[in-house]
Amino acid sequence: MAEYKIKVRRFQPESGEGPYWEQFDVDLDPSLSVLDGLLQAKDKEDGSLAVRCSCRAAICGSCGMKINGQSGLGCKTQIGEAQEQANKMKAATGVTAAEASSPIGAQAPEAQDAVRATGQEEAEQSGSRTREAGREISGDDERVRPEAEEAAPIIIEPMGNMPVIKDLITDMESTHWTKIRRVTPWLLPHGEAPEREYVVEPESMIDITQSMACIQCGACVSSCLSMEADPDFIGPAALAKAYRFVGDPRDAETAERLHDLAEDPHGIYDCTHCFSCIDACPKGVAPMDQIMRLRRKAGEEGIEDPNSGHDHEIAFVKIIEKKGTLDESLLLQESFAPGFKGKLKPNRRAIREMIGSIPIAIRGIKTGKMRSLRKLIPGVHHKLPDQDDVKAIYRHAEEHNEELNLYIRGEESDDAQPDGAAAEEVTNG
Amino acid sequence: MAENIKVAYWPGCVSRGFTPELHGSMALVAQKLGIELVELDRANCCGAGVIAEHNQELADTLNARTFALAQQTGLSMMNICSTCQGAQSECQQRLDADSAYRAHVNEALSGQGLSYEKAGDGGWTNKNFLWLLVEDYGLDRLKEQVVRPLSGLRVGPFYGCYIVRPKERLGYAEHPDRDIYLEKVIEALGGQIVEYDGARKCCGFPVITMSRETSLRQAGTHVGDAIDAGADCLVTPCPLCHLNLDMQQPEAAKVVNRDLGLAVLHLPQLVGLALGAEPKELGMGKHIASTRWVEERLTSGVAA
Numbered sequence: 001m002a003e004y005k006i007k008v009r010r011f012q013p014e015s016g017e018g019p020y021w022e023q024f025d026v027d028l029d030p031s032l033s034v035l036d037g038l039l040q041a042k043d044k045e046d047g048s049l050a051v052r053c054s055c056r057a058a059i060c061g062s063c064g065m066k067i068n069g070q071s072g073l074g075c076k077t078q079i080g081e082a083q084e085q086a087n088k089m090k091a092a093t094g095v096t097a098a099e100a101s102s103p104i105g106a107q108a109p110e111a112q113d114a115v116r117a118t119g120q121e122e123a124e125q126s127g128s129r130t131r132e133a134g135r136e137i138s139g140d141d142e143r144v145r146p147e148a149e150e151a152a153p154i155i156i157e158p159m160g161n162m163p164v165i166k167d168l169i170t171d172m173e174s175t176h177w178t179k180i181r182r183v184t185p186w187l188l189p190h191g192e193a194p195e196r197e198y199v200v201e202p203e204s205m206i207d208i209t210q211s212m213a214c215i216q217c218g219a220c221v222s223s224c225l226s227m228e229a230d231p232d233f234i235g236p237a238a239l240a241k242a243y244r245f246v247g248d249p250r251d252a253e254t255a256e257r258l259h260d261l262a263e264d265p266h267g268i269y270d271c272t273h274c275f276s277c278i279d280a281c282p283k284g285v286a287p288m289d290q291i292m293r294l295r296r297k298a299g300e301e302g303i304e305d306p307n308s309g310h311d312h313e314i315a316f317v318k319i320i321e322k323k324g325t326l327d328e329s330l331l332l333q334e335s336f337a338p339g340f341k342g343k344l345k346p347n348r349r350a351i352r353e354m355i356g357s358i359p360i361a362i363r364g365i366k367t368g369k370m371r372s373l374r375k376l377i378p379g380v381h382h383k384l385p386d387q388d389d390v391k392a393i394y395r396h397a398e399e400h401n402e403e404l405n406l407y408i409r410g411e412e413s414d415d416a417q418p419d420g421a422a423a424e425e426v427t428n429g
Numbered sequence: 430m431a432e433n434i435k436v437a438y439w440p441g442c443v444s445r446g447f448t449p450e451l452h453g454s455m456a457l458v459a460q461k462l463g464i465e466l467v468e469l470d471r472a473n474c475c476g477a478g479v480i481a482e483h484n485q486e487l488a489d490t491l492n493a494r495t496f497a498l499a500q501q502t503g504l505s506m507m508n509i510c511s512t513c514q515g516a517q518s519e520c521q522q523r524l525d526a527d528s529a530y531r532a533h534v535n536e537a538l539s540g541q542g543l544s545y546e547k548a549g550d551g552g553w554t555n556k557n558f559l560w561l562l563v564e565d566y567g568l569d570r571l572k573e574q575v576v577r578p579l580s581g582l583r584v585g586p587f588y589g590c591y592i593v594r595p596k597e598r599l600g601y602a603e604h605p606d607r608d609i610y611l612e613k614v615i616e617a618l619g620g621q622i623v624e625y626d627g628a629r630k631c632c633g634f635p636v637i638t639m640s641r642e643t644s645l646r647q648a649g650t651h652v653g654d655a656i657d658a659g660a661d662c663l664v665t666p667c668p669l670c671h672l673n674l675d676m677q678q679p680e681a682a683k684v685v686n687r688d689l690g691l692a693v694l695h696l697p698q699l700v701g702l703a704l705g706a707e708p709k710e711l712g713m714g715k716h717i718a719s720t721r722w723v724e725e726r727l728t729s730g731v732a733a
Binding site (some may be wrong): 032051088089091092093098167225226228229230233253265266269270271272274275276278279292295296299307308309312314316317323324325326327328332335336353356359364367368369370374384385387389390392393394396397398400401402403404406409410411412 | 442443448476477480482484526528530537560594605612635638643676684717
């Protein structure tokens, strides 16, 4: 048994007050979960503490929450590990209890206001930077009185990117389920339904097993950094679900689905490739990887999306084939206005984007950042001395185009015989 | 401990493109630290995740070529870009996981006399300058080299997604502190760490051509949060983050509708300042967001 301090971001709408922090002392084995800690606090200290849970075994997906800023399941995070993480972040940022009225978590809201040592005073004295007071939660909560030399409290917050109903309970309907419905999450086969079940080759379903593992907990949605900037982004859970049907051999509307997801300005090309959802997912679904598969399929389908997503991908791939390293100005031009038989074919959005990049180039020329022809004029960039070797790699890879999915294949042990006896690769294209 | 470090050095594309000050400052700082760089000037782009999105085997083979070129020198590899680190680690993970796949990829390289070999424990590695500095060079040794402690300089770390996630791929099992190395380096150089919300978030760069507003809102929000937390500057080990945080900063300011104006330093520049290099030598004049305030902080009484 060990003692832990868990600091919970609480909110009761009926009180009329804003959210606040409350710290609970709990006593449990380090191998038990953060959810166990919360339930103990609810049981012994405050029965009004609201948390959603059911199976306690990472199957039902009810207890999504942020622990030290990291989205995940409360029941799948050991409290001992959460304590280590809290201690590590406290040690790294150096904010001690005496300096901040409440200790700091990785991404806890009050973290934004903490400046190490005397930095805060200096910032105020110098007057060079103005500090904004009055954030969502002020750091001077009187319920929390940590003493020096104590272990850092474990910071627990409701999931992000969705409204909070009460304490750790979020509204899954207004964001998560609405977005899931947005991708038509059911099979759309054509023709007469078979008399009995659909029969497919087992191999043809392997590719979508990863996206089928989703338990709809919302942890990926909570962690999504694109959604933070663009709440309309369809998001990781719904797009992973979309791939589950795009990759299903029984579905007959693959092309329609891909057009829809690629052409939506908040669709597959709005994902900023930050990997947050991969680390948040308790089931290894890796939603971002599924979004990349959707982009690949959209490309194979030849979809010219108005977001320049496909053009950007093709431009990048072709430049490296031609030059070996990146020609940045050519990438910009080709992303917006792909050349075709020596002529540029920009659309209206492309023209706007290119005009918008002129001030950036002018600033770059002024400071010397871009003061050379090869940086300014698309295509002047040199190629590698042995670019033919790079081209040979392109020929080899385009012939095979293999995808090694480690979720499906797993990693071989180091003592495995390199005889290629492993299962065949999932071949794409 | 005081042994010389010599690495096969992959500078990446952007450090020789729109952030030339990174390439220059790395060369200068390596010399001051006594790290010998053998530049891989025939190596190719890592694909930055975009080529893997198009054709995974192509990305894996292109990076296997870079790894093989590094292995030919008999040295471990160093990069100076979070995105190179992440994209290359992804390919290396797949190559290392499956000997049959590795053999298939190496087949494409055989005509060039190249082959990527999986290294055993403690063998060949590919590390960002940040990781190398902490794990191989050592913070104590770094501290000894400091001639101008950055005291009084308030620095916000900005990691770049590709170097902090996914943890399982990026060696966090063996090196669990890799997501607090920037804080450790800032401290070793005598600076003050500024904690703010965006340190491990996304700069938005990957979608700058596809979803400009999403992209610039991310960059502008993080820069703004760092300013509100009292930062004098940000420091990043990723030139792609630098493009969005610095080069695009005036555009990001319009999207988030507030004044910004925060210097964003490349990691070698911050190290270089503490080692006594002049801002001009480190190419700080090439930045879009002025670094003058950083220079003033360092030369004023505060830094003494």
